[in-house]
Amino acid sequence: MTEPGPRLRADAQRNVEDIRRAALDVFRIGGLSSPLGEVARAAGVSKGTIYHRFGGRQGLIDAVVEDLVAERITGIIATVDTIADPVERFEEYLRRIWLLQYDEPAANDVLLRALPASEAVNSLCEHASEAAGRLLGDAQATGRIRHDLTPDDVYLLIWERGIIARACDQQPREGYRRRFEYTLAGLRAPAEPSP
Template structure:
């Protein structure tokens, strides 16, 4: 899009993108476009003119907002050898990302299921989660009755908790995650 635009229009688009990144990082993908427009110093109509829709703007920035963080989780977990440690570290890092990053939480909660980039990020994370679950179950470290769907709901539920219980500290949230993780292990 920016290659065909005049220089001032390209600056305008880039300013909107930068503002959207800042605003969505702080408040998540459901933050009103009025806040993005105010941060960019443009009208909401300019956002619609340049990006077509709210979803168009989100699609234009969501990978930059979240992809690196999800890939970072996957890379860190892949470096671990123990299947239980990999499983628990995947969940712990994902849950903490949901607490720390409202935009990442929106991706993992599928706030905008019609967004192709958002769905791709969600599917990447869940696909990796299914693999670490399978590996941990095959090693006898995680309960056999946990399904990939259960895993997706555990992430969704943690996202709801992170959003609804925004007065809790990160340390308290982290402490409660340990309770959940222990409940997923096999009895030894």
């Protein structure tokens, strides 16, 4: 959110809200690296107005990232936390995060840490990483997920999947999903040999 400051005139407040709405729309479609010119055109303002009101790209992203991505990630965590089986919980977390990366370029940018200078983006990414580590630990405790898988491995799998989603934006969603199921299968512990 923007820092509290002097009360804005009604027209200036409308500009701020128009810019926020435009940024949400533009970033959802094109990711956080979308040109500020696109946001300005969508909001019906100049790029200078964006700089004046938000201090530039970083300030604008920090002002909208909560609405743009945080609710989706925290919603995924809350939803999977209701699943009783720890392995299903862990796998469903990865499925939902990977599909979010495919569906929403801005969420993918957050999970790829594309903006290392953004405290808001880094905090959100840390929250997602901590949840993944917790879910991994619970799943490993069942003995059904590989014991040698680390939280860093899980982070890198999310990162790799994000690179794939970004590089292969022409692939059908169902093919993308089918292929990540192979990755999930590889995370399961090998079956014990029969006596």
